[in-house]
Amino acid sequence: MIATMIILTLTAALVAGLALFWKNIVEWIKKAANKIKEVLGLTPDGTRTFISRTIDGFKNKSKYYYKNKVTSEWEEIVYTKAVSEDEIPDDILAKVYKQKIDVEVSTTEELKLAINA
C-alpha cells in the first residue's frame, strides 16, 4: 500500500526531486512513522494525507492506520501541521478553496503521483 511504499522505499534522491510541498510531506510522514514505531512499537499499515483551510490558516494532516495486535482493532493516529499558503501547489490550493472552511481535502493521490513522477 501507499504508506509502506512511502515509508520504506523513498530514497534521498527521490525526495530531492520533489517539489518542496511534497518533499516536506514525505519527510514529515517518515518522521511521524518513526515516532509511532518508537513510541508504540508499531509500523503503520497505511497512511493518508489531507489538507484543510482553517480559521488559523492551512493545515496538512497525515493519518496513520494500524491494527492493534492485542485488541485486533484498527486504530488511527492523526498528525497536523501548519503549512503556508505560498508553499501549496496551485492545483491543491484550488481544490481547497472549492471546499468550505475546515473540510479536509485528500492529497494522497497527488502525493503518490508526485513520488512516481
Add this chain to the structure above:
Amino acid sequence: MPLGRRLKPVEIESVLARENKSVPIYAQHNSDEIKINDTNISVNLFHAEKPQYSFSDVILNDRTYEAIQDVLTLYEKQELLFNKWGLSETHKKQKRAGINLYGPSGTGKSVTAHAIAAQLGRDILTVDYSQIESKYVGETSKNLTEMFDYAKKSEAIIFFDEADALLSKRVNNMSSSTDVSVNQTRSVLLILINEFDDLILFASNFIANYDPAFMRRILAHIKFELPNEVNRFKLWHMYIPKIMPTNVNIKKLSAKYEGISGSDISNAVFHATLKAARLNRDVVEHVYFEEAIEKIISSRVDNEGIGNPILKRTVDEEYVKKQFGGELPR
C-alpha cells in the same frame, strides 16, 4: 490576592482592615523592603488563606487519589499512630513529612494541594519562589526564614508550587557568586524544612533533578497523570455548565481526544463558548469544542517538527476500508 508574595504598600491597608486593625499607617516602599512607621503593628508579608478547593473540585485517577489518602491518614490519625500505637518512639521524624505532587501541567496538582488543606481543616500558604528570590545576596534566605516563621505562627500548610527550581541539586563546582548564592539558599531551605514540624506540600513537573537531601525529607511522591477516557468524560462534564445551551457530545469528545489535561479541557470549553457568542449562535455547537481542543493540542511546542498527534482513536474496519478505496491497507 496572590499568595506567598510581598504585599505592596497599598495592599497593607486591606490586610489591616481584614484583621480589624484600622489604624493609620505610613508605609514606605523601598525596593524589596516595606517599613511601617509610627505604628507598633506587625504586618506579615506572607498571606495564608482558606483552601479554595476540595476533593469534589478535582477529578483524579483512582491510583493518585488513593495515594493521597494513604498519606493523609498520617495526619488525620496522628494520635492513634504516634501515641497509642507508639510510632513516636520509632518514627518520630515521619510526623513532619513532605508530599511531592508531580506530573504534567494541568493535571490538578495545585487544586489538590488546596483540597488536602481543606480535608485537614488547615489554611494554606502558597509559595511562589519567584516572589521570594531576591537579587540581593542573603536576602532570599532571609525571606525564606520569614516565610517559615509566618507559617508556624499561622499554622498554615506550606505549599511550594513550581518547586523544581527550588529543590534541584546543589551545585558541586561553584564557579560564580551566583552558584554560591544558590547553594546557600538551598542549604538554608533544607535546614528550614528539616526544622519545620509540620506538613509541607510540593508541586513539580519534573522529579529527576531533585537534591537527594530534599528527597529524603519527602515521605511520598504522588504521580499525577493525564486523565483516562472515563475521567476525561467527567472533566468535560464538570467544565461545561449545566445551563449552557449546547449540542455537545461529551462521550465523543472523551473518546476522541487523548493526551489532554483537565486544564486543556477547561480552556477548550471556554474558547468554544466564546466562539459561539462571537458568532451570535443560540447554542454552543459540538464542533466548536472539537476546534478548540484541536487548537490547544496543535499549539503545543513541537520540538521534533512532526506536528502534534491530535488524536488517537479506535476505528472500525469499514471506516479504514473506506479510507483506502474499499480495501484494508497491507
